Amino acid sequence: MHDTNTEQLNDWDRRAVWHAFTQMAEYEPFIIERADGCVLVDIDGNQYIDGVSSLWCNIHGHRHPRLGAALREQLDRVAHVTNLGASNPTTIKLARRLVDISPPGLEHVFFSDDGATAVEVAVKMAFQYWRQRGDPRPEKTCYLALADGYHGDTLGSVSIGGVERFHAMFRPLLFHTLRLPAPDSYRTPRGVSPENLAAYHLDKLEAMLREHHRRIAAMVIEPLVQAAAGMIMHPPGYLGGVRRLTRQYDVLMIADEVAVGFGRTGRMFACGHEDVSPDLLCLAKGLTGGYMPMAATLATEEIYGAFLGDYAESKTFFHGHTYGGNPLGAAVALANLEIFEQEQTLAGLQPKIARLAEHLDRIGKLPHVGDVRQRGMIAAVELVEDEATKRPYDWAEKRGMKVCDSALTEGVWLRPLGNVIVIMPPLAITLEQLDRICDAVQRGIAAATGC
Numbered sequence: 195m196h197d198t199n200t201e202q203l204n205d206w207d208r209r210a211v212w213h214a215f216t217q218m219a220e221y222e223p224f225i226i227e228r229a230d231g232c233v234l235v236d237i238d239g240n241q242y243i244d245g246v247s248s249l250w251c252n253i254h255g256h257r258h259p260r261l262g263a264a265l266r267e268q269l270d271r272v273a274h275v276t277n278l279g280a281s282n283p284t285t286i287k288l289a290r291r292l293v294d295i296s297p298p299g300l301e302h303v304f305f306s307d308d309g310a311t312a313v314e315v316a317v318k319m320a321f322q323y324w325r326q327r328g329d330p331r332p333e334k335t336c337y338l339a340l341a342d343g344y345h346g347d348t349l350g351s352v353s354i355g356g357v358e359r360f361h362a363m364f365r366p367l368l369f370h371t372l373r374l375p376a377p378d379s380y381r382t383p384r385g386v387s388p389e390n391l392a393a394y395h396l397d398k399l400e401a402m403l404r405e406h407h408r409r410i411a412a413m414v415i416e417p418l419v420q421a422a423a424g425m426i427m428h429p430p431g432y433l434g435g436v437r438r439l440t441r442q443y444d445v446l447m448i449a450d451e452v453a454v455g456f457g458r459t460g461r462m463f464a465c466g467h468e469d470v471s472p473d474l475l476c477l478a479k480g481l482t483g484g485y486m487p488m489a490a491t492l493a494t495e496e497i498y499g500a501f502l503g504d505y506a507e508s509k510t511f512f513h514g515h516t517y518g519g520n521p522l523g524a525a526v527a528l529a530n531l532e533i534f535e536q537e538q539t540l541a542g543l544q545p546k547i548a549r550l551a552e553h554l555d556r557i558g559k560l561p562h563v564g565d566v567r568q569r570g571m572i573a574a575v576e577l578v579e580d581e582a583t584k585r586p587y588d589w590a591e592k593r594g595m596k597v598c599d600s601a602l603t604e605g606v607w608l609r610p611l612g613n614v615i616v617i618m619p620p621l622a623i624t625l626e627q628l629d630r631i632c633d634a635v636q637r638g639i640a641a642a643t644g645c
């Protein structure tokens with residue numbers, strides 16, 4: 195490939211690669227050839243700060259020596275072992291480690307390869323659990339989820355999801371899901387104060403559960419932050435309330451920590467902020483530090499137990515992915531977790547979280563900034579046409595993208611969600627890099643809003 199010139203690569207990228215979530219008719223090649231720490235380098239040698247962790251997955255920066263070494267060491271042993279009836283030491287150690295660090299009660303790890311599959315696994319496990327447990331409840335076949343939820347792009351995950359612009363097209367193919375409004379701390383219902391927001395939404399949840407609990411297998415939730423919805427942030431107390439009510443009404447709780455897990459919110463898992471142990475926990479993205487496709491669905495003893503029996507009883511979980519539990523992914527995931535300890539990553543976040551808050555405070559005062567919100571190292575700036583009414587810009591005007599296009603010219607790479615500019619850098623970002631990202635966002639907003 196070394197002799198392929200830039201022009202050739204741009205041309206092939208346009209013609210041969212069909213990019214995800216990208217209108218190919220207007221795609222402009224952005225080709226990253228290498229990276230170092232939190233900086234990406236394109237094929238022309240231009241440098242960009244990775245302001246969104248290469249889509250919310252990079253943790254300790256690119257080309258971390260320990261992560262590279264873990265992969266190389268594993269390559270010298272074996273690159274792949276199936277987990278259909280077989281195992282390998284690295285994957286076993288990772289499963290054990292995940293059980294140790296995850297919320298109490300989650301004892302068994304089912305590996306797959308991406309966030310969507312981790313959710314797909316949880317959804318199917320919940321369904322099968324109710325059919326096979328000692329006191330079966332086969333009528334529990336329905337799921338409860340939040341408006342604007344996003345759980346990935348396979349059909350089960352899309353059925354649970356509720357982002358209209360992504361999901362409406364596929365509705366004829368989807369199973370029905372019961373849905374509650376998102377407990378959005380910015381767009382609150384009329385007459386509901388911030389202090390009462392959690393209680394308001396928990397009342398709605400309780401009413402739903404009271405009426406439908408007999409047929410609900412599980413409630414699926416992105417804890418604290420609904421990422422792809424535009425980093426919608428839930429009020430304190432909501433997550434804990436969901437756990438209390440789902441337990442009370444005998445409905446399983448599936449926590450999708452694909453985006454928020456591994457330190458993003460300031461703690462290892464978002465559930466930890468409200469001492470919540472879900473029945474099923476979905477992990478991906480940051481699991482490998484952003485190095486390899488790998489995902490995990492963790493389950494309780496109670497759920498796992500319902501799948502045990504004689505072979506002929508057919509209680510087996512007939513689900514698997516060729517690369518589930520891949521040893522290379524497991525090796526780098528283990529090293530990722532080691533770095534959290536060695537470098538005291540979580541403790542080191544506090545000054546960065548504070549610096550981000552300072553910047554948001556300033557950005558929040560700019561014209562057309564309707565809201566700035568932050569949870570740990572996840573930050574979002576929402577542009578609106580009218581701040582008083584919170585009326586959004588027409589999404590087709592691509593205001594968020596215009597901010598990011600402007601930032602790119604300053605060497606900062608960001609990817610928006612409609613009118614929301616997302617700032618979600620690797621946890622290894624430096625204060626100076628954070629400053630550069632936020633300053634570029636501020637100038638980008640001026641360019642995109644004409645103010």
Ligand SMILES: Cc1ncc(COP(=O)(O)O)c(C=O)c1O
Nearest residue numbers: 308309310344345346421452453
């Ligand atoms: C909360 C959540 N769940 C699931 C997914 C899907 O993950 P993947 O793209 O790895 O399939 C995402 C992706 O952004 C996500 O944010």
